Amino acid sequence: MVNTDGASNGNPGPAGAGGVIRDAMGNWLGGFVVNIGTATAALAELWAIFHGLELAWKLGFRVVKLASDSQLAIQLIQDRQDPIHPYATLLGLVRRKLSQDWLVNLSHTYREGNRVADWLSKHSLVYPYGMHELVDPPLGVVPLIMDDLMGVTFERRVVANSPSSIS
Template identity: 55%
Template structure:
């Protein structure tokens, strides 16, 4: 309610909404905040009783032959508000195909995760990857992409752009992974915060990533405590 008139006063954006539309916009933003608040997080995991958790080994797994894997991640600085996105493509042998970092301006952490999916899909299409697995450690980002969002949703335009990319003539599986299986994209996302606005493709990996890439290719795993879901093979 406060932001709507300020957009017109300070940014020249005239979005005069009727009372019902304004209330709907407030409702959508409240629902988004509620989803983010209730999304699984390491902090919530620590609040659960250890008796309800089991230890599993988590690591990056290469795609099957004929498939390409895209790992993506986003980051937002709590101090500056600057956000970035990143991703990388790898084949069945774990080899680097391409990567990117992107400065996406000032936005929330979940918005940076969506930008990472968007830019990652565009990169994969440019590289003729037509059978693709997309891995992200943000369950909320996957949920937002798969759910039908209202036109007044704060990320509606970005979500529609992602869905248009997904609707192209290819096979794309969007999958959640734990952070231990997304370490390279996580490193790149933090690295992206120092880049200027825009997308910067990386034909070769930064030298600092070589050890992480080798660990992934060799099947390195890391212990993580999880709460198994019903029907989980770990039960």
């Protein structure tokens, strides 16, 4: 399982990406942070997916489930875009990576289910520019990993229309 996330402090602004690879039990197998420089949130999400796929391939995984909390990024990858789309080059890189000899399932997850990758993406800005592979998890993310291993759940609040506002 690969979880990825991108973050931008501003849109555009200082941006980074992060991700984690775990086994079926939730144990850390590897991770990464990427200080992108200045980018939009959507671009940071796409870079996170690209680097997550790169690391999974490098580590030898050939059956992969990748989850991102960016429905937009997943949709951009799955839709065939116009070649003049602003992200066309990066989308092409991601699609080329997906077309390699492996089985990859892209899916959307909510932010509550992506807390480790979210932490890594925000933490990426303390690293120098570029991609940094993490053999061991940074100390700050260990409590989140432990929560996942113990099955800690979180409520997701949804705003619903009141009956009086529905016509």
